[in-house]
Amino acid sequence: MSRTRFRLAGATIALMLAAAAGCSGGEGVDVDGNDTAGAGGVLNAAIGGEPDQLDPHKTSAYYSFQVLENVFDTLVEPDANLEMKPSLATEWTTSEDQLTWTFTLREGVKFSDGSPLTAEDVVYSYNRIIDEKLNNAYKFGTVKSIEATDPKTVVVTLNAPTPNLLANLGGFKGVAIVQKANVESGEITTKPVGSGPFAVENYSSGDSIRLVRNDNYWGEKPKLDGVRYTFVSDPTVALQNLRGGEVHWTDNLPPQQVPALLDGDDPTVQSVPSTDYWYLALNQARKPYDDVNVRRAIAFALDREAITKAAKFGLATVNQTAIPQNSAFYYEYAPYTHDVNQAKQLLDQAGVNGLTMDLMVTNEYPETVTAAQVIASQLEAVGITVEIRTLDFAQWLDEQGAGKFDSFMLGWLGNIDPDEFYYAQHHSDGTFNFHEYANPNVDRLLDQARTETDQAARKQQYEQVAKQIVDDASYIYLYNPDVAQGWSKQVSGYEVRTDRAIRFRDVALAR
């Protein structure tokens, strides 16, 4: 269950340091005029579901990372433009051969329980992920060893040059620095100890998670006294709570109401393009989906505008490749126009008619259920009968892992580096290549680009990868959604991030 959920959720979170970088504004409304304890207030945040656990290395749920983003730190972290900036590491150097990276840690960093955070903790955290083969072990695929040469210095030795090492080490809190004692006591699943701006005070299952300001935090102290997360699965209720004042912030807004909310000013609702993408995958281990013409026929049969409109009410951008327009790695390529005749012709060429296709979707992500119905009606027009199978997510993941599907729709959230967009999904050895795509050319390019240190050459390699994947219809990409979040007028200093990281460290609450 963890893998895809992790994928989905995983890369979604990120950092702490942006305090310095992005959010310097944050004109905190200081009602009392002085900074006495209790003056900051507690922010009530409504999230769509409950974390499965709070161990950042083991959870794969976005709900967990919505909390953990504010509790943990990584060596580096993405700023508002998703460029990696210093966090626990203040600087780093790379050897001539690109195989040795030396990180210098920040002075005087402490965990929230007051114990010092040293290079040993970094080594322990990374080795835990690698040795226990946890969700994010693949991010350390090229790492040969990690050593602490002194309490302030971490040396990472690689098997091959890894140009996206910083994104791997800091892209989100799934690679956070944890405390050994906290892990060994087992408390990390409910009361994790991190070095971030807030600390978990209380996790009461089924009800709420309370964070308090971490007074040992190395950065600028948060203005809030704490954050209280509640779990509100119904977006209509979450919005009502936001309007009624029980909740100050939520990301669980009814999509159909977001366009109208964006025009209003109370509550404040902002939406930014995200780095997520949603796609349709066809199982190439099954006939006739092993035939590229069948896959291309389906790609031509889809009207992405209609799918996007139905699934996201316009809060998304149609894209035939994975990487969104706001990324430096965006590659403009859209060969599939909605063309029923072309689709029928390709199906004829493949000798396929009267095809019945199983399409697996999940209630966990209702937009897949909605989109599936649109996809079904569009494929009907080219003579393909779609049988929609709606499963709960655990079962969905089991079926996906076992390859028991003709097709499925899902999304990937919060990826940053192109390697994250393509390698695990489309390399023939990729851990998420459940649809069994195999193209030696793509394998070679992906392996090459992974270690290519010349940025221009690397970008070009990924463009070739993108083109080939789209031409082969390995994934049939649909859209990049926007991320919309809303908060009450009392809240200041909050910014919606494209990677969906939820950071409250610069937020102030007027009362």
Add this chain to the structure above:
Amino acid sequence: MSEQTINHEGQLRRVLAALRRDPLALTGSLVLVVLVVVGVGGSWLAPSGINEVNVDQMLQPPSWAHPFGTDELGRDVLSRVMVAARVSLQVGLVSVGIALVVGATLGLFAGYYRGWLDNVLMRCMDVLFAFPVLLLAVAIVAVLGPGLVTAMVAIGVVYTPIFARVTRAGVLSVREQVFVRAAVSVGASDLRIMRRHVLPNIAAPLIVQTSLSLAFAILSEAALSFLGLGVQPPDPAWGRMLFDGRGFVTDAWWLGFFPGAAIFLTVLAFNLVGDALRDVLDPRQLTVSEARRSTA
């Protein structure tokens, strides 16, 4: 034999006359007739296809072109409500059919033979009866996987105990009647006695129970599909439509209103007819209404 037949015809006439006299029952019956017509002919009568997605037409309020408006995918809500009637009827009939056949058979054997068989069967029924209806149905669907067929089976299982109880109660009194003893004394087999002499004499409460159970089976189906455990999209079902319309209550009331009204009218109609039937057939039968209340 001939005497029995005449007797049944007389009873049928009596029932029809009573239904005619009772305006509520008449209304209920008319609604049911409309429901059956729509249920049987829904796909032909519906003005549009149920899966004609047209996102440019999404969330249109009711108009002449779409009397019930369009849903979030631009589909005609009227057509979907009509076609969903078939699902509701189908689930109601099949699941109550399962409950009736299985429940009545178990109740018949339990009541007729008494002894350890009675104890075993009825204690099993008690166990089933102890679960809240919907919880048990959800558990069964969780095991068998969601879908129309499993929903029917689940609801059928859930309503089996009540039929077993009603049947057994009737059998207990009938088996002591003189004509049953007479049949035994002339050497009729047990099966023949149950079929020829016991069953016809406990038919009335079973008919009433069937009619009332139909209402609750349809309601249960709506609840299951509301929870995503019944008919799977894109096929329409009232409960599912209600669920999908839930997020739109403030902007598109018609998404939830019409399927909700359909559920309401159908359940009400079955209840009105069931109540009237009970008054006519079995004025003293209290256990039915008690049992009905306990399943609600």
